[in-house]
Amino acid sequence: MTKTCQRKHCYAPDNSCLMGEDDYRLCKYWAQGENQVEDGKTQDGGSILLPWSGGAFGVADLSYLASQTHPRVVALIGPLNSGKTTLLATMFLLLLRGKMPPGFGLARSLTLGGWETVAHWMKWKSGQGPQFPEHTTSREQRVPGLLHVGMRDDSGGLTDLAVSDAPGEWFRRWAVDETAADAAGARWLAANADAFVLVVDSEALSGEDRGPAQVTYELLAERIASHVNYRPVRIVWTKSDITITTQMVSRMNDRFSAVFGSCETSHITVNKLGDLPHEQDAFLNLLGWMLTASTEAKPNVPAPVSADYFLAFR
Amino acid sequence: MSEPTQVLILGGFSAGKTHFGAQLLSRLHHRRGELRLRVAAPNLSLFETALAKLSQGMTSEHTSGGLYETLVIPTRTTAGDEVDLVWPEYGGEQVDDIAKRRLLPSAWANRVLKSEHWILVIRLMSAKMEYDFLNRPLDILSMSSSRQPSQTINWSSQSSLIDLMQLLLFVKGQSTVRRIARPKLLVLLSCWDELDLAEGNKPHDILLTHLPLFGEFLDVNWFPESLFTYGLSSLSKKLSSEVPDEDYKNKGPESFGYVVLPDGSQSPDLTLPIASVLGR
Numbered sequence: 001m002t003k004t005c006q007r008k009h010c011y012a013p014d015n016s017c018l019m020g021e022d023d024y025r026l027c028k029y030w031a032q033g034e035n036q037v038e039d040g041k042t043q044d045g046g047s048i049l050l051p052w053s054g055g056a057f058g059v060a061d062l063s064y065l066a067s068q069t070h071p072r073v074v075a076l077i078g079p080l081n082s083g084k085t086t087l088l089a090t091m092f093l094l095l096l097r098g099k100m101p102p103g104f105g106l107a108r109s110l111t112l113g114g115w116e117t118v119a120h121w122m123k124w125k126s127g128q129g130p131q132f133p134e135h136t137t138s139r140e141q142r143v144p145g146l147l148h149v150g151m152r153d154d155s156g157g158l159t160d161l162a163v164s165d166a167p168g169e170w171f172r173r174w175a176v177d178e179t180a181a182d183a184a185g186a187r188w189l190a191a192n193a194d195a196f197v198l199v200v201d202s203e204a205l206s207g208e209d210r211g212p213a214q215v216t217y218e219l220l221a222e223r224i225a226s227h228v229n230y231r232p233v234r235i236v237w238t239k240s241d242i243t244i245t246t247q248m249v250s251r252m253n254d255r256f257s258a259v260f261g262s263c264e265t266s267h268i269t270v271n272k273l274g275d276l277p278h279e280q281d282a283f284l285n286l287l288g289w290m291l292t293a294s295t296e297a298k299p300n301v302p303a304p305v306s307a308d309y310f311l312a313f314r
Numbered sequence: 315m316s317e318p319t320q321v322l323i324l325g326g327f328s329a330g331k332t333h334f335g336a337q338l339l340s341r342l343h344h345r346r347g348e349l350r351l352r353v354a355a356p357n358l359s360l361f362e363t364a365l366a367k368l369s370q371g372m373t374s375e376h377t378s379g380g381l382y383e384t385l386v387i388p389t390r391t392t393a394g395d396e397v398d399l400v401w402p403e404y405g406g407e408q409v410d411d412i413a414k415r416r417l418l419p420s421a422w423a424n425r426v427l428k429s430e431h432w433i434l435v436i437r438l439m440s441a442k443m444e445y446d447f448l449n450r451p452l453d454i455l456s457m458s459s460s461r462q463p464s465q466t467i468n469w470s471s472q473s474s475l476i477d478l479m480q481l482l483l484f485v486k487g488q489s490t491v492r493r494i495a496r497p498k499l500l501v502l503l504s505c506w507d508e509l510d511l512a513e514g515n516k517p518h519d520i521l522l523t524h525l526p527l528f529g530e531f532l533d534v535n536w537f538p539e540s541l542f543t544y545g546l547s548s549l550s551k552k553l554s555s556e557v558p559d560e561d562y563k564n565k566g567p568e569s570f571g572y573v574v575l576p577d578g579s580q581s582p583d584l585t586l587p588i589a590s591v592l593g594r
Contacts, residue, residue: 047420048418048485053416054416068489068491096526097526098522098529099526108531112469116469116473117467150490156492
């Protein structure tokens, strides 16, 4: 469908009119005279359109949430095939089973279609077994975007969380060239995320190409660190059932702690997850961290070294 | 005189609304339950076949699609309050369609706005959990086998139900930022006999077992005093659509059907859940 509203960030008739008109065609920003076919979505007079489509959020969609709460954005960062989407899909499958991060319960999600899309690869479909989610690209049906859950805590307060589901290429490009044209999404996340999750692929770091993989992670870690600006970072080792040499683990840990200082770490795997409640808890705890991780205490302002007592007054 | 309270009865295609409606109507006609008929309903053509079939102990065919009319049954509580039971669209296909089309017809929207009491009819047997790698694991190594990409993605029942509720709340102007006291919500788990449960099972526990995320979503959003879960068996037993049931012919369909109360006990008064939502 061609977008014909002239107003920036207005996606009528996909969503409701940004200017609040019940009928978007009456809005002054609606392009006149373009009666394009709206693939069956013709609006009959008084129907009410919803402000969310169910698919993964774009950046502009966050404004709907931002009008109600302060949505937290979490950047899920990792190279190609590191397991970012599988991680999201697994979280959703656990939620579907009523398994919640400690102290929270699901109050809403405006991207259920987006969640279903990532999770559908892990379901059994007429004889075909589950498989790892399709590679995320920006060209296909799977539009990279933000997946939303609104979680209510025990006190009744609501936390809206939007986690990025973006292709690994973005981050690889961004790690190499910060200003790369195809890394715009990564730059947006670096600027706007409230917390970062670095997804570390145990398989890549144990395989033949562990050398190059390590370089990729070093570049990525440095790049994140240069933007993190006291925002929380968590290292998540995926496919943790795969054995990595202890030298490699300690080399990576040394690199991460040199770059980020002390930061929290998770080890997750989907292998035999159905039988392992504590492995499931690792996913739920990670989700809990995404909901609550707050900016680290900034370092104390050093006392000014000056003979002037006015400047020393704090 | 104030307008009658509107109770909205919602449910997807094949949720069991026809048999519930027909059996409810025969209860109302017999004037023994918590709700009584106020005047005869203006138009009962939607129930005509079901009533005739049930009197012989047979099930009726599914209500054909395209029945977009609104059905209203005017009733009165034992306390004398006027209550209209409203089926906004009988076929139930529009309900399923709303999530896909992301449009709510205006006739619907008006009903939603006017009503402070919603009844959601869910048939658990048709809203089962799907199989995925958590409940039917596959050796991890064989998981990378190729599958045709871009299959159509079917939403799980739980996602569809949650989105339906979010949508209705949005139209109602009720945000989920805070917990909800109004509209009150009654979840009616239809075809309870299909589930083959021992007596004493609490409907809300069964909802949480079968639809854990949806149940969680309701618990998290509604105040407990505004959320009700009842079981419903409109027919008490499985009937055939071809072979008449002798019991039904002898005792009459009004002798069959029961509701399961929140504490797990049963009552033959099908109007009881509706009355309890209105009550508090």
